Amino acid sequence: MTIDPRFYRTGGPLDPEDLAVKLSCEASALGGTSVQSLGSFDDARPGDLCFYDGAAKAWPGRLPDGAICLVNQDEDWSSIETDGLVQLKDPRTAFFSLSDDWVSEEQHDDKPPKIHPDASVAPSAVISNGAAIGAGAKIEPFAYIGPGVQIGKGSRIGSHTSVRFSLIGDNVKILAGTHLGEDGFGLMMGDGHMADIPHYGRVILQDGVTLGANCSVDRGMLGDTIIGEHTKIDNQCHIGHNTVVGRNAIIVAYGGISGSVTIGDNAQLGGRVGVADHVNIGEGARVAAGSGLMRDVPAGETWGGYPAGPVKQWQREVLWLKKQVSRRKTSR
Amino acid sequence: MTIDPRFYRTGGPLDPEDLAVKLSCEASALGGTSVQSLGSFDDARPGDLCFYDGAAKAWPGRLPDGAICLVNQDEDWSSIETDGLVQLKDPRTAFFSLSDDWVSEEQHDDKPPKIHPDASVAPSAVISNGAAIGAGAKIEPFAYIGPGVQIGKGSRIGSHTSVRFSLIGDNVKILAGTHLGEDGFGLMMGDGHMADIPHYGRVILQDGVTLGANCSVDRGMLGDTIIGEHTKIDNQCHIGHNTVVGRNAIIVAYGGISGSVTIGDNAQLGGRVGVADHVNIGEGARVAAGSGLMRDVPAGETWGGYPAGPVKQWQREVLWLKKQVSRRKTSR
């Protein structure tokens, strides 16, 4: 997906010469292609600049005409017939150092926010330019609505919340002290020390979502962090960048969902469940409170433990261990 | 208890005809009783509307004259002699869909807040109508004090806090980013999807309580969430709706207390202790850091582990397991 112009602006199109300068490569390597914006590799569009840091042999074989993809020059690309590949030493770092300079938050300078006359906005709230607040929405004291953000009808945005780079559906509730759309936690090495990876994605809350107090939902790096319709999330939860949660799911307090996780419809996570990066939790699956999940949970299954496995196995382990130790104690 | 008129207002008394319309039942079923307000079943008063969703055979046999209690029509109530029972298909849902329409937050429109001349209020703080701030209290920048809230003498309300539906005693400290009185996490099915249960209770912090930074204390659904005198709660803790914590208790960082829990005087919970709904922790009990508590802890006992049990048993299990595995390693 191309980055959303409601939230990000580039310094203007880059023709092959500009791009070659920014990437420190030969303009001839760019095959006459200009780029208009950034995109994620998975669904880049014509005019997007993206990067692929996988192996050449795992190349999925697609890139739209008119897109440019930065790839690793240490791989052998000779048998790949896709146009638009630019070979560089470190495509990821090259992409982000270009983007950091070229892309910034869209401020919508001459576009005052559109606030529906039936919306209620606390005098102390800050609504940025380019934002839109739907009918019946309620924006509570000290809420900060960032540039370009959309808030649907009947939604309640609690006190001391920040909502940035986000599209919020109808009848959503965000309780006090919750922060949406901050940078995700992604790191790379830069100049010999840890550096943050910039983020260009969004947060999308579908209709009927509730987020408790003191939660955080980070925006995608490229692409979206999405929470599906009527999903209910308790206080003190954290949803990482690019994670996708389905509909009617439940996440109890302190649920800590890392980046790029998927959680199916109707899944239920007990309190203090931790989920590692890229894990998939199937539709209707349940995870016991306190579990640490490092592997995928099939649809409909119930898991528990630390590290988590099928709940029956975990319970057997707990009971068996208890029994061994009690026996030994008695026999002495 | 009847809901507190300092925080909630109804749309006016409902006579049997009004009530029958709202509940979609026959006015004759209401026996001529009007209701003035909502109450919790456990301690309903005359004029309260409440609900009971237990079995008829478990009916505790009491309801004050002049109260109305919604009960499940699928149960057999013929042998129950209490007046004021109204049989409905789903009493809980009927109660909350009526209340959602009938009850709203009291705004105290013509009642500016009373701020003691010796209190110190940051210019950026918002103090709502009907609130009262005691002598020597300190309200820090960006604090939001909701309608009708009482803050006692010498209390410090930190920056970026919200205090709603709450009665705060003397010499209480609430550190930055802590939110009191938000909706608890309660769910019901509504129109085929998850819906939030409305909350009509309060938060009560007794004298000398300290709450750390980034905590959340949800108000009761019907009834109160209470923290007793001189109890000290560290950063990042969460106290669920209708939970009652005694005096001089300690809850270390990330303590996650679910709904309707009781914690006795002088109990001590180490860091990151999770407590399941309706669990009782006895007076002076101790729970080791990181424990997941799913059962009651008797007074004076020390528990630990995940799931938690008596600490000695847990320690024996940990050591025994370590020994088994070390032996095996050596013997190879």
Added chain:
Amino acid sequence: MTIDPRFYRTGGPLDPEDLAVKLSCEASALGGTSVQSLGSFDDARPGDLCFYDGAAKAWPGRLPDGAICLVNQDEDWSSIETDGLVQLKDPRTAFFSLSDDWVSEEQHDDKPPKIHPDASVAPSAVISNGAAIGAGAKIEPFAYIGPGVQIGKGSRIGSHTSVRFSLIGDNVKILAGTHLGEDGFGLMMGDGHMADIPHYGRVILQDGVTLGANCSVDRGMLGDTIIGEHTKIDNQCHIGHNTVVGRNAIIVAYGGISGSVTIGDNAQLGGRVGVADHVNIGEGARVAAGSGLMRDVPAGETWGGYPAGPVKQWQREVLWLKKQVSRRKTSR
């Protein structure tokens, strides 16, 4: 270290007579020494008042001339030749009840903040007197910068943050809802109930540090809480008072670091790692997500589990237990 006059002010020097009154002791016991300020025992300077609550036989044998140290009168100090010791019943309580009365937050009344012309400050932010904001710094909506706080060049201070008693380096990022410099969690008995220990230290974030959303970093009790260069901390983390984190370290979401912990350079803590008070984590050590750490981790080692030990031992335990239980199930 003497408490920092940028953040704290005393009620003026105390000569032996004043001090004797405040400590309820004989002025002659003070040997003619006046005190100017408070200090921590470990690095007290001339003119500091400090306390030592260890045993006389463990006395480290040093106190600068012109400092006063409160010690426990139940110990035998006759063989200790250091000047400036004042024997009291409860030196810790005596110290803090004196300090609570004598020391307060410095407000810098006549010293408006210095904001670099190239800094960007949201109109809703509050910058206190005595603060300084560096070139290129960005202070977002509803941020609260306390008296005397220094913010370095190019740093981003997110929305709804509070930064108090803190010195912030260059190119630091603090995401939304994070609170720095609040009181640490320290308790003592006072008048038969729990009481909070006052805090007189600071928070220091070195250059290039990133703190995620909804974090808390408490200031030192006496002395500093320090986070080293380019260390990256995810959302929902808590760093306790007097903890020192090295450079290029990583702490993933919900990392809960208690008081007086040390974490070496390049150490990496997975999500939801809890660390007990006074634990030392060596340089380059790694701790698996979800671990509860109660002992020191040597440099370069990888630990995991609850309670945590070397990761290989933990993994063997997990697998062995799984195998025992699966066998038994099969054999039935």
